[in-house]
Amino acid sequence: MEKKVGKKLNPKAPQKNLTFKKIFSLTQEEFLIKDFSCYLKRKLPLQGRIFISARIVGFYSNFFGHKTKFFFLWEDIEDIQVIPPSFATIGTPALLMILRSGRGFDARHGAKCQDGEGRLKFQFQTFASFSIASKTIRVLWRTKTTSYEDRAKLEEDQLGQDGKTNKNDDSESLSSNEDTTNFSNAFSAELLIAMELLIEVFEGGELEKKIMENVGCLNYSSTEWKETKPNIHYKFNRYLSIFGGEVTSTHHRTPTADGNGWVINETITLHGIPLSDHFHVNLKYNLEALQSMSPSCQVDVIICITWLERSKFRKRITRNIFEKLAHRSKEVFDIFDFNCFIFRLISHISYEFHGKIKIY
The missing domain is CATH 3.30.530.20 (START domain)
Structure with a gap:
């Protein structure tokens, strides 16, 4: 990831990891890779932070005590598009994440809109460093394009191959x-x-x-x-x-x-x-x-x-x-x-x- 992003990704402090898991009620196995300050585009832009881990994309905002938070899985994302700078994006590029049809409805309160095919669209803009944020997010998304089911099948096939070569160790009954x-x-x-x-x-x-x-x-x-x-x-x-x-x-x-x-x-x-x-x-x-x-x-x-x-x-x-x-x-x-x-x-x-x- 660091090679593709072109920037070293330093491990997050334990306290920040703990806060991240507490905000989104995640398991102990989850860990934070990177977070960025940005605005969430809805009817009115909402300032907050976008959090990315190996499994999820999350957004959290605390605007004068009014908290907004949601997350969805990388595998739920169908496409990520870069929107050029415009008046609507306050003169900066933006990232538009389009979820697959029927996915991510727990996070629909943070969506900009929903198209005719039932796909939720989330728009994030005004990053402090759009280049780094965009590269990091898009690289992670590409690594997750292989579905969990396909990767599980590969793991199962690999276990089967190991069982053939090490039958006495891995595939025998206990x-x-x-x-x-x-x-x-x-x-x-x-x-x-x-x-x-x-x-x-x-x-x-x-x-x-x-x-x-x-x-x-x-x-x-x-x-x-x-x-x-x-x-x-x-x-x-x-x-x-x-x-x-x-x-x-x-x-x-x-x-x-x-x-x-x-x-x-x-x-x-x-x-x-x-x-x-x-x-x-x-x-x-x-x-x-x-x-x-x-x-x-x-x-x-x-x-x-x-x-x-x-x-x-x-x-x-x-x-x-x-x-x-x-x-x-x-x-x-x-x-x-x-x-x-x-x-x-x-x-x-x-x-x-x-x-x-x-x-x-």
């Missing part, structure tokens, strides 16, 4: 005495909800569908409980997986020994994700009704990943799955708890209202 199973407590909480309401999260109705779509499961559908197992199908959004793979899972529900709750085991099968045939993913939901004055339940979610074959990406994939599924589990029950709180609040207000009517 030995029985090797620790191939990873357990993690993903989520624990006490919810002020009756068990009859809590179990609706797994009943396959509109409530479950709405919650799962809110946490990033696209085209979510499920079958009814047949004896003990319903089948579920959905697709990851790009936040949960950059590959956007499809998912099928099976729920197995059994009552607890004391009859005060349920144990739900979910077996997840991933499709279209690199190395998905190298491991199995299971989630275990422990739902227990607590003995207290008000209805409440203890919820515990445990993630189990069992590896079937060796991979040099094992630790990275395991950590990523744990983080994503733990975050999803927390969001599911947070949304459900919030909806129940709103329902109780509305019911209480309705009761008070009708009470006053009766009094008068």
Whole structure:
């Protein structure tokens, strides 16, 4: 990159990296490459900074306490155009980033416009050094033109070639005495909800569908409980997986020994994700009704990943799955708890209202 840009790119200070990740709520693996002061062109130009990392392009502005921030992926960018200086660009060149159709809608509030094909357009201008900013951004974008799916396929092919030459080391099944199973407590909480309401999260109705779509499961559908197992199908959004793979899972529900709750085991099968045939993913939901004055339940979610074959990406994939599924589990029950709180609040207000009517 330095050779193509024609300028040395110094590593950013740890504090600046930390601030960058905090602003955009990024994972620890993310790191800042460069940031530039510029204006975002909308109805009125907005001064801020554009941040670039190996994965994203982000913009942040704090104008007298009014904060504006958004980011999108390099792979979402279809084209980057240089706009010549004009009165509209305050006499300086500008960069116009055009996203692919249907991409980057989380950042649409920062877009200059959206064309007839559904592509969002973002315009950045008035850089302190347009030449350096333009070169750096365009070089990074060109390195990302190969899609994540293609690069994953190349990695998978490379692993296959390594397996042919080093069959005993990389492609053989894991030995029985090797620790191939990873357990993690993903989520624990006490919810002020009756068990009859809590179990609706797994009943396959509109409530479950709405919650799962809110946490990033696209085209979510499920079958009814047949004896003990319903089948579920959905697709990851790009936040949960950059590959956007499809998912099928099976729920197995059994009552607890004391009859005060349920144990739900979910077996997840991933499709279209690199190395998905190298491991199995299971989630275990422990739902227990607590003995207290008000209805409440203890919820515990445990993630189990069992590896079937060796991979040099094992630790990275395991950590990523744990983080994503733990975050999803927390969001599911947070949304459900919030909806129940709103329902109780509305019911209480309705009761008070009708009470006053009766009094008068």
